[in-house]
Amino acid sequence: MTDAVARAERLAPRMAERAADYDRDAAFPRRDIEELREEGLLGLMVPSRLGGLGAGFEEYTRVAVALAGGNASTALLFNMHASVTGGLASISDELALGMGAAESFFDARDRILRAAVDGAMYGVAITEPGVGSRLSELRSTYEAEEGRYRIRGTKAFCSGAGHLDGYLVAARRAGSAEDQPTISYFLVPKGDGLRVDDTWDPLGMRATASNGMEIDAWVGEDGLLGGVEGLVLPLANAMPQWLVASYAAVYVGLAEAAIREAVSYLRTRPVAGERGALANLAPVRQRVGRAEAEVHASRLALERAARLVDLRPGDPETNRWTYRAKLLAGDAAMRVAASMAEACGLGALRRGAPLERILRDARSGAIMPPSSDVTGNHLGAIALGAEDGLAPW
Numbered sequence: 001m002t003d004a005v006a007r008a009e010r011l012a013p014r015m016a017e018r019a020a021d022y023d024r025d026a027a028f029p030r031r032d033i034e035e036l037r038e039e040g041l042l043g044l045m046v047p048s049r050l051g052g053l054g055a056g057f058e059e060y061t062r063v064a065v066a067l068a069g070g071n072a073s074t075a076l077l078f079n080m081h082a083s084v085t086g087g088l089a090s091i092s093d094e095l096a097l098g099m100g101a102a103e104s105f106f107d108a109r110d111r112i113l114r115a116a117v118d119g120a121m122y123g124v125a126i127t128e129p130g131v132g133s134r135l136s137e138l139r140s141t142y143e144a145e146e147g148r149y150r151i152r153g154t155k156a157f158c159s160g161a162g163h164l165d166g167y168l169v170a171a172r173r174a175g176s177a178e179d180q181p182t183i184s185y186f187l188v189p190k191g192d193g194l195r196v197d198d199t200w201d202p203l204g205m206r207a208t209a210s211n212g213m214e215i216d217a218w219v220g221e222d223g224l225l226g227g228v229e230g231l232v233l234p235l236a237n238a239m240p241q242w243l244v245a246s247y248a249a250v251y252v253g254l255a256e257a258a259i260r261e262a263v264s265y266l267r268t269r270p271v272a273g274e275r276g277a278l279a280n281l282a283p284v285r286q287r288v289g290r291a292e293a294e295v296h297a298s299r300l301a302l303e304r305a306a307r308l309v310d311l312r313p314g315d316p317e318t319n320r321w322t323y324r325a326k327l328l329a330g331d332a333a334m335r336v337a338a339s340m341a342e343a344c345g346l347g348a349l350r351r352g353a354p355l356e357r358i359l360r361d362a363r364s365g366a367i368m369p370p371s372s373d374v375t376g377n378h379l380g381a382i383a384l385g386a387e388d389g390l391a392p393w
């Protein structure tokens with residue numbers, strides 16, 4: 001392990017101070033991202049041979065939990081970037097050769113990762129209107145022409161759209177079979193081929209700037225990530241950690257922040273007609289106790305998933321834990337934030353107060369892919385005897 005977690009913990013209080021302004025304006029948290037860059041955290045997942053911190057998945061989760069304690073939107077942007085760099089870094093030369101990757105892949109992989117160490121930041125553009133994030137149903141297409149690819153389509157939400165250096169775009173090969181589509185990942189650099197639909201104004205996670213994008217872009221042969229077509233679905237089914245458990249870290253950090261905020265309010269807010277603060281009331285104490293136990297349980301599930309991802313990536317039990325961690329974290333964040341809000345009352349819920357923002361942010365955990373309903377359905381099917389579950393992708 002590096003000192004990355006300590007760096008993230010140092011940044012989090014400063015992010016917390018700026019969070020209300022970015023939230024109010026639904027603005028990209030520019031200063032937060034600059035500080036991540038200055039601290040070298042954009043290179044967290046990049047192997048040390050390329051100048052990065054060479055972190056594994058477990059270390060990523062600890063960094064993301066710490067950042068989410070400051071501003072969950074910033075942590076989510078960081079999660080998207082870590083998914084691109086972490087996913088790419090995990091494709092070793094051996095694995096790429098085994099998959100039949102083109103020669104151009106190796107240089108492209110190292111170039112993208114080195115750029116992250118130098119401060120480049122990436123996002124992920126999967127979700128489409130009317131499709132959500134169901135990868136097998138994506139409508140964006142690509143065509144191969146004279147050693148280049150043309151990618152066209154509409155993406156509904158992409159955190160950081162318009163503010164980043166490149167975007168991981170998932171698209172289907174034009175004309176590929178409906179029941180067995182070839183879905184591939186491309187890294188599309190910022191530029192003329194991407195038009196941002198700047199309309200993001202949601203309930204929570206407002207500082208993610210998750211705008212839509214119209215895409216009509218050309219990339220070279222080396223823009224095909226992994227160096228082979230059709231990687232997206234096999235990867236999502238075999239090693240879903242960057243599509244599933246990475247979000248869990250953000251929502252565990254957010255749930256912890258809900259308790260911290262509530263505790264500091266409850267200890268100082270006096271009770272009318274009584275001596276002492278709200279914290280002395282038994283109903284309030286039991287709310288905090290339940291919340292605290294629930295957050296610790298979801299953190300333990302996250303830690304278990306993360307450790308397994310580092311030890312045995314792609315193992316069926318590892319994958320089940322990634323889904324469990326996502327489900328528990330998304331639901332815990334929502335329940336805990338709601339309960340803490342109720343314990344504190346309106347005094348802690350003024351517009352712009354930290355707990356008010358956390359309550360709105362926490363609503364997103366269960367709907368981020370795979371949603372709690374989809375995840376529960378998948379895990380339930382496995383528990384009921386379907387070996388591979390329901391292939392949520």
Ligand SMILES: Cc1cc2nc3c(=O)[nH]c(=O)nc-3n(C[C@H](O)[C@H](O)[C@H](O)COP(=O)(O)OP(=O)(O)OC[C@H]3O[C@@H](n4cnc5c(N)ncnc54)[C@H](O)[C@@H]3O)c2cc1C
Pocket residue numbers: 076080123124125126127130131132133134157158159160204205208210364367368369371372373374377
């Ligand atoms: C803060 C934030 C940031 C985001 N950032 C990005 C990003 O960077 N890149 C990106 O690509 N996307 C991003 N998204 C979009 C996110 O991936 C989608 O919200 C998600 O995929 C769900 O799509 P949808 O909201 O259109 O819901 P829909 O797909 O329309 O689903 C609606 C509801 O139906 C339920 N449902 C759908 N299918 C099933 C099923 N088969 N079984 C049971 N229930 C089902 C879902 O649980 C959901 O509650 C972001 C979303 C948020 C909230």
